[in-house]
Amino acid sequence: MNEPIVRLTTSSTVYDRIRDDILAGSLAPGLKLRIEFVCERYGTGASPVREALNRLSSEGLVERRDQRGFYVSQVSLAQLAELVKTRCWLEGIAVRESILHRTVAWEEGVVLAFHRLSRTPRSLDPASYSFNPDWEERHREFHHALIANCGSSWLLGFCRDMRDQADRYRRLAAARVYPARQGPDEHREIMDAAIDGEVERTVELLQRHYQKTLTIIETDFAVAVD
Incomplete structure (x- = not known):
């Protein structure tokens, strides 16, 4: 019964950490955010990572490219x-x-x-x-x-x-x-x-x-x- 709550909490935590790293420049503009790489970096599973990346994509900090995955948004x-x-x-x-x-x-x-x-x-x-x-x-x-x-x-x-x-x-x-x-x-x-x-x-x-x-x-x- 508590599994959806736990997943939401994990996703929010991963979202916060990725977001902070993008804003701080630790994740460079244009970097490909492979799911395996992100999972290993933040010590979590694929589902919370995908949820976090989709949320960041809606905010413009991450770019989702068809058939190519997620990337840190470029700057100009x-x-x-x-x-x-x-x-x-x-x-x-x-x-x-x-x-x-x-x-x-x-x-x-x-x-x-x-x-x-x-x-x-x-x-x-x-x-x-x-x-x-x-x-x-x-x-x-x-x-x-x-x-x-x-x-x-x-x-x-x-x-x-x-x-x-x-x-x-x-x-x-x-x-x-x-x-x-x-x-x-x-x-x-x-x-x-x-x-x-x-x-x-x-x-x-x-x-x-x-x-x-x-x-x-x-x-x-x-x-x-x-």
Whole structure:
């Protein structure tokens, strides 16, 4: 009777682990995800793996090719540019609504999220880039806190999915661009504007923040190809 529940739990666990590895770049873009390889890597059976890969395919992180199996989705600057443009549109709406309907609890949440982010080192090694999962989590929490008061779970879901995709590109470039952009100044500016109720300035700063990330990644990709 409990077998479907166990399979669902196993599938969710495998999904989380594959997803994290794709976002972190441990599973490289274009890599073929052979069922046997994935089963061995994550120590599980074929059924949970297929369920997890199909779920990731529906989210765009994995590509399913007819008669050829599953692959980690490729990355491209054109896709990233479109992603950033759309993210600026939607998060602009979300942060505007959050500020217009701001509450004390929302303001405290933004301040607390920024405090935690600013107290967490970007890299585990100050001399060179070393992935810090705590910083990544604090970073996600800060950007979520900014828009959390928008009043739309649909909008928050769309923003979350775009954030996941954007994080993938950012992490792929992180090792080469560190430490050019590790300080909290941009996030502090955005927080201050939001808490002060400066709607248009907050939207502008947030969009500039994402556009700067795009420019850095575009430059990094160009250097990597040369």
